[in-house]
Amino acid sequence: MGRPSDIPVWRHIGEAPCPPSGQERVTIAIVGAGPVGLAMALEFGRRGHQVLLLNRPDFISAGSKAICFSKRSLDIFDRLGVGDAIVEKGVSWNVGKVFWGDRPDPVYQFDMLPVKEQKRPGFLNIPQYHVEDILFDAASTLSSIDMRFGHEVTNVLPDDDGVDLEVRTSLNSYKVRADWVIACDGSRSPIRSMLGLEFEGRIFEDNFLIADIRMKGDHPSERWFWFDPPFNPGQSALMHKQPDDIWRLDFQLGWNIDRKAAVAPENVEPLVRAMLGPDVEFSREWYSIYTFQCRRIERFLHGHVIFAGDSAHLVSPFGARGCNGGFADIDNLGWKLDLILRGEAPASFLETYDEEAIVTADENIRNSTRSTDFITPKSETSRAFRDAVLELAQDFPFARPFVNSGRLSTAISYPDSGINTPDMDRWVGGVAPGSPVIDVPIGNRWLLDRLGNRFVVLADGWQGPAPDGVEIIDVGIAAETLQLIRRRFDFSPGAACLIRPDQYVAARWRTPTPALVSDALRRARGLA
Amino acid sequence: MNKLPVTPNLSPSSVDDVYHWLVNAHEGLSDAESMRFNARLILLLVNAIGDPQLIREAIHYAARTRKSET
Structure with missing residues (x-):
């Protein structure tokens, strides 16, 4: 398959050879090798399933895409075995500051890791192509994953038991039969179009300029956001540090602009100099204009075709909820489809992916839409409220939490999920069913590392027996952090919780019994 | 619903003052x-209500009043 000529190349992979003739059969075909598709392949490959990953371009693309990866995504990378490689390459940060006009002090600031003593930072900045590089290299080491770049899916024919795919390369066409197809083929998803699925939502009339520049700077590793700064009057701006002396500058430009002229260096560079000072030395990495939309498909599950990532939902970039939302999808889907493939859960269990991933997508869309409405007020009244918040925030602490420059991505809870076992005891805080476990040091390791990607009972002295194949981890091994763990989980001696493979709590008890734990496990596997 | 006081909650002697303050604050704006x-x-006020x-x-209620006027 030829190279879409307008996409810049980060790393050439090359067109994979076509398979030998005859009908090929695979368990899982993943379409699209962006970060979400690659991570999905790694998830199934590491669980021992045979995966075919098809990608239309024969390269990893450069250019400016996702850069902000949430703590939750870093936790997922850890479970995929690539956490350290990604964190070593990126720039960690926790603090965001919001400035208004020419005021030197922030009107508001926030900390993305309010609960300390966790392995990973609140956020990591790293360009998407580095993440793809690391995921690609990890996937390359597994014989269970067959990656074919330069292979374009041209037709998708689902039936009751699986999916026939037609695939084209520059040389040939062939057919593959897959038990399951996962469409990670991005916002313009060809699979979505081939199935004729609607992608409902809202378009925002605003243009933003991304200027990724290379410069030596001593700016701290923090997210800085401006409302109405002197260097971009009446608009907003954002600055992020990336690795290798690259900085992401983001300028709101408004709707009626000449988009081609706006990315011309002679128009970008005065903006950069106005922001960073007239004498700043920098070189251009990437200039582009983006607009955005908030959309999602009605269902993520269409028989044996499953949607994940941008093919299923799109959000505005404020809040870093795009790529991180995609990782939430694959994390939710991975263990569920794994159980189905092992015959330990019924195929209908995937309905809970549809249910929980849509809760996540809707919360991401709701948050990013609200941020956008604050950043780009749609009426005079809306602007008056926005400016009133900023004015009050300078003098009155109550107004500061109203300042919305993006509510940054964190793990989303499913309190109403049908696979939770509702609390029957009294709890004050802690981690409720349907919420993600909070990391904490335990012994000489981190709790999330210990949990891994299987069902685990975390117990405060409860001896079990736990159901077959489920390990009990006793918080007693924590020694000096025992009280910290008890506070974070609201545990009392004798208590326990059942934790899902994606590290969400499924159930908890003050006084568990083997029968209660076993029932909760059945429910969490879609068997109750 | 029906938690918001909609019967007089300010003393009768203060309502004219309060109304005056509200209107007067806009003078010259x-x-x-x-x-x-x-x-x-x-x-x-929203924060004070909490x-x-x-x-x-x-x-x-504010939206309902507006509708009845138009």
Whole structure:
């Protein structure tokens, strides 16, 4: 398959050879090798399933895409075995500051890791192509994953038991039969179009300029956001540090602009100099204009075709909820489809992916839409409220939490999920069913590392027996952090919780019994 | 619903004062300044009420009054 000529190349992979003739059969075909598709392949490959990953371009693309990866995504990378490689390459940060006009002090600031003593930072900045590089290299080491770049899916024919795919390369066409197809083929998803699925939502009339520049700077590793700064009057701006002396500058430009002229260096560079000072030395990495939309498909599950990532939902970039939302999808889907493939859960269990991933997508869309409405007020009244918040925030602490420059991505809870076992005891805080476990040091390791990607009972002295194949981890091994763990989980001696493979709590008890734990496990596997 | 007081909650002797303060605060302001003043005032009061359901109820009643006028 030829190279879409307008996409810049980060790393050439090359067109994979076509398979030998005859009908090929695979368990899982993943379409699209962006970060979400690659991570999905790694998830199934590491669980021992045979995966075919098809990608239309024969390269990893450069250019400016996702850069902000949430703590939750870093936790997922850890479970995929690539956490350290990604964190070593990126720039960690926790603090965001919001400035208004020419005021030197922030009107508001926030900390993305309010609960300390966790392995990973609140956020990591790293360009998407580095993440793809690391995921690609990890996937390359597994014989269970067959990656074919330069292979374009041209037709998708689902039936009751699986999916026939037609695939084209520059040389040939062939057919593959897959038990399951996962469409990670991005916002313009060809699979979505081939199935004729609607992608409902809202378009925002605003243009933003991304200027990724290379410069030596001593700016701290923090997210800085401006409302109405002197260097971009009446608009907003954002600055992020990336690795290798690259900085992401983001300028709101408004709707009626000449988009081609706006990315011309002679128009970008005065903006950069106005922001960073007239004498700043920098070189251009990437200039582009983006607009955005908030959309999602009605269902993520269409028989044996499953949607994940941008093919299923799109959000505005404020809040870093795009790529991180995609990782939430694959994390939710991975263990569920794994159980189905092992015959330990019924195929209908995937309905809970549809249910929980849509809760996540809707919360991401709701948050990013609200941020956008604050950043780009749609009426005079809306602007008056926005400016009133900023004015009050300078003098009155109550107004500061109203300042919305993006509510940054964190793990989303499913309190109403049908696979939770509702609390029957009294709890004050802690981690409720349907919420993600909070990391904490335990012994000489981190709790999330210990949990891994299987069902685990975390117990405060409860001896079990736990159901077959489920390990009990006793918080007693924590020694000096025992009280910290008890506070974070609201545990009392004798208590326990059942934790899902994606590290969400499924159930908890003050006084568990083997029968209660076993029932909760059945429910969490879609068997109750 | 029906948590928001809609019967007199200020003493009869103070309502004229309060009304005067509200209107008087806008003296000399342009429409845009007035709009922003009102926004600041609403935000201060909303925080003082401190109960999202009460605020929602107030918004509901305010919207209903507007409808009956048009």
